[in-house]
Amino acid sequence: MRDVAVVGVGLTKFGERWGDSFREMCVEAGVKAIDDAGMDGDDIQEMFVGNMSGGRFVLQEHIGALIADYSGLATNHIPATRTEAACASGGLAFRQAVNCIASGAQDIVIAAGVEKMTDVSGGETTDALAGAADREWEGMYGVTFPSLYAMMARDYMNRYGMTREELAQVAVKNHYNGARNPIAQYQKEITIDTVLNSTLVADPLRLMDCSPVTDGAAAVILCSLDRAKEFTDCPVKVLASTQASDTISLHDRRDISTLDATVAAANRAFDIAKIERKDVDLVEVHDCFTIAEICAIEDMGFCKKGEAGKLTAEGYTALDGKLPVNTSGGLKACGHPVGATGIKQVCEVVTQLRGEAGKRQVDGAEIGMTHNVGGTGATVVTSIFRRV
Amino acid sequence: MRDVAVVGVGLTKFGERWGDSFREMCVEAGVKAIDDAGMDGDDIQEMFVGNMSGGRFVLQEHIGALIADYSGLATNHIPATRTEAACASGGLAFRQAVNCIASGAQDIVIAAGVEKMTDVSGGETTDALAGAADREWEGMYGVTFPSLYAMMARDYMNRYGMTREELAQVAVKNHYNGARNPIAQYQKEITIDTVLNSTLVADPLRLMDCSPVTDGAAAVILCSLDRAKEFTDCPVKVLASTQASDTISLHDRRDISTLDATVAAANRAFDIAKIERKDVDLVEVHDCFTIAEICAIEDMGFCKKGEAGKLTAEGYTALDGKLPVNTSGGLKACGHPVGATGIKQVCEVVTQLRGEAGKRQVDGAEIGMTHNVGGTGATVVTSIFRRV
Amino acid sequence: MSVPRFWRKQTNRYNLIGTKCETCGTYYFPPRSLCPKCRREGKIVDYKFKGTGKIVTFSVVRTASDKFDLQTPFVVAIIELDEGTRLTAPVICSDINEVYIGMRVKSTFRKISADGDSGIIVYGTKFIRE
Amino acid sequence: MSVPRFWRKQTNRYNLIGTKCETCGTYYFPPRSLCPKCRREGKIVDYKFKGTGKIVTFSVVRTASDKFDLQTPFVVAIIELDEGTRLTAPVICSDINEVYIGMRVKSTFRKISADGDSGIIVYGTKFIRE
Ligand SMILES: [Zn+2]
Numbered sequence A, B: 001m002r003d004v005a006v007v008g009v010g011l012t013k014f015g016e017r018w019g020d021s022f023r024e025m026c027v028e029a030g031v032k033a034i035d036d037a038g039m040d041g042d043d044i045q046e047m048f049v050g051n052m053s054g055g056r057f058v059l060q061e062h063i064g065a066l067i068a069d070y071s072g073l074a075t076n077h078i079p080a081t082r083t084e085a086a087c088a089s090g091g092l093a094f095r096q097a098v099n100c101i102a103s104g105a106q107d108i109v110i111a112a113g114v115e116k117m118t119d120v121s122g123g124e125t126t127d128a129l130a131g132a133a134d135r136e137w138e139g140m141y142g143v144t145f146p147s148l149y150a151m152m153a154r155d156y157m158n159r160y161g162m163t164r165e166e167l168a169q170v171a172v173k174n175h176y177n178g179a180r181n182p183i184a185q186y187q188k189e190i191t192i193d194t195v196l197n198s199t200l201v202a203d204p205l206r207l208m209d210c211s212p213v214t215d216g217a218a219a220v221i222l223c224s225l226d227r228a229k230e231f232t233d234c235p236v237k238v239l240a241s242t243q244a245s246d247t248i249s250l251h252d253r254r255d256i257s258t259l260d261a262t263v264a265a266a267n268r269a270f271d272i273a274k275i276e277r278k279d280v281d282l283v284e285v286h287d288c289f290t291i292a293e294i295c296a297i298e299d300m301g302f303c304k305k306g307e308a309g310k311l312t313a314e315g316y317t318a319l320d321g322k323l324p325v326n327t328s329g330g331l332k333a334c335g336h337p338v339g340a341t342g343i344k345q346v347c348e349v350v351t352q353l354r355g356e357a358g359k360r361q362v363d364g365a366e367i368g369m370t371h372n373v374g375g376t377g378a379t380v381v382t383s384i385f386r387r388v
Numbered sequence C, D: 001m002s003v004p005r006f007w008r009k010q011t012n013r014y015n016l017i018g019t020k021c022e023t024c025g026t027y028y029f030p031p032r033s034l035c036p037k038c039r040r041e042g043k044i045v046d047y048k049f050k051g052t053g054k055i056v057t058f059s060v061v062r063t064a065s066d067k068f069d070l071q072t073p074f075v076v077a078i079i080e081l082d083e084g085t086r087l088t089a090p091v092i093c094s095d096i097n098e099v100y101i102g103m104r105v106k107s108t109f110r111k112i113s114a115d116g117d118s119g120i121i122v123y124g125t126k127f128i129r130e
């Protein structure tokens, strides 16, 4: 298996993009990534596109070919594959692209992610997202996505004694970071009171515990490490990209507030990357809800179970902390176009490792990691990156 | 890149499976494939599932994890990836599984495909399938999937002079084969008059030119060739598996009735496999409509453009002909559960190369090929197999 | 919700019928056609649950999809049945503040939702305080 | 159909406004933000098509999705506009048997469909005999 590097990244602005269509957003991100790599469209040999629910949100399937076509690559007849695992769809696209190059099958591959969520009503969006959990035995009963994570939060708080204020600090931190990210959906700092006074969505989770509904797209160009210098002075090496699954339903998990798929994927990633937890300089984790970030930090092995709330409150995961988490603003403040999120996380880590993150730059960052979750944890993708 | 072999195949009965759910069908096919390979579920290291529109047909996304879970593999936390390219979703799953082993990433992988189409109304099915074409600029105007292929048929007949009777013979042949396949949706022979007297769906195509709406699932077990003999006495080697894309809309193609993606994928497959067209003993092609089989035979290079109708009428592609096409009954008679079709084609070719195809066995078959199309040709996957 | 997708598992939903693996003695609800522990060695049979158990965790849904909008706020919970398996279901209570982790509950047959599109009323199992 | 997804391209649909790449002189309908031939070197500008052209191929839709069911049978065609680009559109005619390959057509502004779910009436371009 060959070494693989990221040589280009591209992001659209995240938010409610009323004027832009599904395909236009994805092409915009792709063109930016190709530009960033200083290459030409003809260099792209294969494409992977992560998308959760084009079928429900824009009534469109066959996403890979659509994007290849509108990117002007149809006459090149490149293979274009859509991957789907709910909110981890982007992570899957990234991992398949890495494997495609590592195997020697292709030299240069684009991995993109896209979701257009605001073309349908709020109720329709809620129902489409419930398709990430078990439609027959969870969604059937009116269980919403926030209420599943709320049940995780209640279980966690009951067992480990984390306070509501500690949990709220996740959102406060991520909004602080988002305020320093020009593509973020929300670029405004908030306080713990903002969170605690926001509307209850699914007790104990409030509106400001939840990531928003977002339109957006992201793309990265991957290349074999030996050719990376043709395109960039600062390639970022992919040390590992791993994926794990678990039961589709939250009620069938071994432990309600531990994501065993995160544990499995992260352990495997650290083994393959041959680095320690302490070597990691920053992490983008899947904070679809505040509780998800707490679980992620623990399940990835950065601290013991039950400790992440306290560490967050102490600033351990802040931009100037020991382990900055979600420097992009995370899903909470940067926004969460579900199929794009896994790729956006890679864009952020690469930008940080290149030292190009501006006001939110983590000084001297050398090793970064991403963590992308599908549903309530039935799919997890983790990847580790190093500046070379 | 390592050599890869198919060591197990599993199919459900195709048809209107009122009593069986999406997940049950896919698990049934997977278990049959694992049984056929004489292995245990714990041997499976990774899973790919082709599915076009779980979101529209059963309101369920996150298909990979769902199937891994209900297959009893959740506690193994194997990576489970859904691939989608409309009716070529199964072909994509197969190709990703091949590459996953060829790269050395895994030794044993399952590739499955599933579609549950009869849980929604006929109108809803028609609309969901229109998501395989361009929703905004084709489907928006009431253009149905049959009418797109009908426009191909009219263009073709106008240019090459193929008769309505020659076209009908595709359906007659495939029903003859389907009558010899115990899992086929329709196991009844028909005549040219049956086709010519059936209801017009989209002129010039009639009901008996169209593949039906079908529930069904298929699965294959892939393994590195060097370990194949652990599981079977008759492994089937994958000589090539290639994928190509084209414009999403039919109107943007270079030629209305030539699938350039078929041409590109097939040329590449023959190059990689290092065999000639004449070496192929049987082919499963994507006959979602009769005209599609005509184009496939030509675009894969088995004859010149404009000749396939005459060859079909002469029996060249019949079960006892020079090049048997769609021995399974094809999509027309065997049925077309869209996400499963690409995997079902592999099951049929493997069964033939093993000499286990019963009443529809092609004598002495050594090399077989599959051809799976998404939409009107925006995605094509071709694969070539040899008995070892 | 479409007709066949609903009616397919109606008996299971109405009567809390899941499955049991006779090989390893594990109970499953929702029903499974394959025992994840025993796989091909498993022997799956239908099993009607007693319908009693306790709340593992719960939430109050205040923003729902269109279909459930009129019912908000309502309590949903993960319930561990006395046979050992867990499921997700709504909990009916006069005061949503009376629900707590560990609370004993029992099943009851109720309307789940009236589907706006197809007009089908979906029935199934909810839970009440034991 | 949802409101934003429709209104986003309404000007294009109503007035047959596509795009032209000024670098290579190619016309596009549906509009493209990127010229497939020139990609980053392309210079895309809006272009209002004259609306005249000829039928490349056509079919008669007799079984449609629910939304178009009342309109069957209706003719759909791939039309090559005089600027050289091709598009898919319905063709209005008093007798569906009068349509033939090569027939000259011109665009006209018409109702496309009345959406059952959201109640939005979709307008756009259809073609009639020139
Ligand atoms: Zn068992």
Ligand SMILES: [Zn+2]
Pocket: D021, D022, D023, D024, D025, D026, D035, D036, D037, D038, D039, D042, D043
């Ligand atoms: Zn140009």
